[in-house]
Amino acid sequence: MNKRVATGVVSGTLLAVVSLLGQQAVPPPGSAPGKTGTIGLYRNQPLAPPGPAPKLADGTPDLSGVWLGGGGNDADISNPRGLKPGEQVVMLPWAEDMVKNRLSKQDPEANCLPTGIPRGSPYPWRILQTPTHYFILFEGNIHSFRQIFMNGKHPDDPDPTWYGHSVGHWEGNTLVVDTVGFNDKFWFDYKGHPHTEKLHTIERYTRTDLGHMTIEVTIDDPGAYVKPFTTAGKATLMPGAELLEYICQENNQDLQKLQGPARGPGEQ
Amino acid sequence: MRSVLSVAIACVACLASLSPALAHHSGAAEFDSHQKIDLTGVVTKVEWTNPHAHFYIDVKDSSGSVANWNLELASPNVLIRNGWKRNSIQPGDMVTVTGIRAKDSSNYGSAAVITFPDGHKLNFLSADDPAK
Numbered sequence: 001m002n003k004r005v006a007t008g009v010v011s012g013t014l015l016a017v018v019s020l021l022g023q024q025a026v027p028p029p030g031s032a033p034g035k036t037g038t039i040g041l042y043r044n045q046p047l048a049p050p051g052p053a054p055k056l057a058d059g060t061p062d063l064s065g066v067w068l069g070g071g072g073n074d075a076d077i078s079n080p081r082g083l084k085p086g087e088q089v090v091m092l093p094w095a096e097d098m099v100k101n102r103l104s105k106q107d108p109e110a111n112c113l114p115t116g117i118p119r120g121s122p123y124p125w126r127i128l129q130t131p132t133h134y135f136i137l138f139e140g141n142i143h144s145f146r147q148i149f150m151n152g153k154h155p156d157d158p159d160p161t162w163y164g165h166s167v168g169h170w171e172g173n174t175l176v177v178d179t180v181g182f183n184d185k186f187w188f189d190y191k192g193h194p195h196t197e198k199l200h201t202i203e204r205y206t207r208t209d210l211g212h213m214t215i216e217v218t219i220d221d222p223g224a225y226v227k228p229f230t231t232a233g234k235a236t237l238m239p240g241a242e243l244l245e246y247i248c249q250e251n252n253q254d255l256q257k258l259q260g261p262a263r264g265p266g267e268q
Numbered sequence: 269m270r271s272v273l274s275v276a277i278a279c280v281a282c283l284a285s286l287s288p289a290l291a292h293h294s295g296a297a298e299f300d301s302h303q304k305i306d307l308t309g310v311v312t313k314v315e316w317t318n319p320h321a322h323f324y325i326d327v328k329d330s331s332g333s334v335a336n337w338n339l340e341l342a343s344p345n346v347l348i349r350n351g352w353k354r355n356s357i358q359p360g361d362m363v364t365v366t367g368i369r370a371k372d373s374s375n376y377g378s379a380a381v382i383t384f385p386d387g388h389k390l391n392f393l394s395a396d397d398p399a400k
Contacts, residue, residue: 041342041346041349041350041393042346042349042350043350043351043394043396044350044351045349104293104294104297104298105297107293107294109293110293110294112319122346123345139345140318140319140343140345141319190294241349244344244345244348245318246318246319246343246345247318248318248319250317250318250319251315251317251318251319251320251322252319253320253322253338253340254293254298254319254320254340255293257298257370257371257372257374257376258293258294258297258298259297259298259371259372260297260371262294262297263294263296263297264294264296265294265295265296267294267296
């Protein structure tokens with residue numbers, strides 16, 4: 001699907017989306033205050049009350065809402081804290097060399113380009129569900145969107161893109177998103193873990209209760225890694241939040257200041 | 269007016285507290301936690317922009333010469349959700365700023381804490397008084 005068609009799909013589904021948003025079980029921003037707490041970087045945020053994961057009128061799990069977190073360890077995807085227990089990231093030799101030689105200023109994220117899948121960010125995101133397409137709207141970084149073709153098929157030879165071509169289906173209460181057709185440009189983390197166009201990801205989204213969602217992402221790239229590995233993250237609902245505009249390109253003064261090898265935020 | 273620029277011993281804790289908000293790049297690649305800054309001056313400009321808000325201050329040294337410093341904050345999105353407003357700091361405000369300096373040693377830094385003459389404080393991430 002080309003971008004013009006995709007844009008039309010987005011526009012055409014907005015009305016449907018509005019009706020779905022109205023079905024959220026979480027009170028809208030500005031309603032009666034409940035408990036507050038810190039969610040990620042954000043303090044004094046309304047917290048979702050205890051409760052079961054909601055469902056849409058047709059029984060489909062309702063993933064809608066503004067969420068924070070759930071991606072892999074964005075400092076270093078090989079950090080066990082961001083992986084399923086027992087998982088290991090084992091690179092092919094060329095990939096190891098690339099990680100050693102990459103520079104921080106080369107990170108696409110620092111250049112206001114997409115972070116791909118499953119790199120996390122401190123900015124919230126939203127899932128929109130329509131009968132045919134699901135959308136993930138990212139506040140940052142960068143301010144962009146993914147589209148998931150529900151019960152669709154991958155094209156035989158997709159053009160390589162930053163977010164690839166995603167098809168989704170439900171396995172019980174878990175949304176499974178299968179994506180191929182990536183370009184080789186985004187980094188999995190600040191450290192610079194690479195991938196190739198052979199990358200194939202399988203994401204599994206399970207809303208475990210009203211305020212939480214587990215996200216597992218299996219990364220299979222025989223061009224860069226010895227074997228597939230799976231990240232494990234947890235997203236938290238931000239019931240008091242709306243997405244804000246975030247145009248990274250507007251005033252990115254940092255790029256010219258970045259020095260040295262690619263590394264995590266706190267790693268000197 | 270206090271007009272001190274001190275490049276002092278490391279403040280690793282400062283950097284650690286700032287790092288998560290440097291969302292679109294590695295903070296460690298940009299700022300040197302060993303170069304602590306402590307500046308007092310008048311705000312000359314505020315840029316309420318992504319990926320980071322910036323404000324600029326004129327800092328006068330002991331000889332009377334003035335240097336304009338560019339100081340970085342988290343993004344407006346992070347600041348707004350943590351109690352900042354776009355006019356929380358404005359041109360003409362007198363402020364004292366502590367933080368860390370860019371690795372290239374230019375007049376560019378990451379502002380950890382901003383203190384106003386009446387004692388109220390803002391910080392890199394939020395409008396909450398960091399002492400509380």
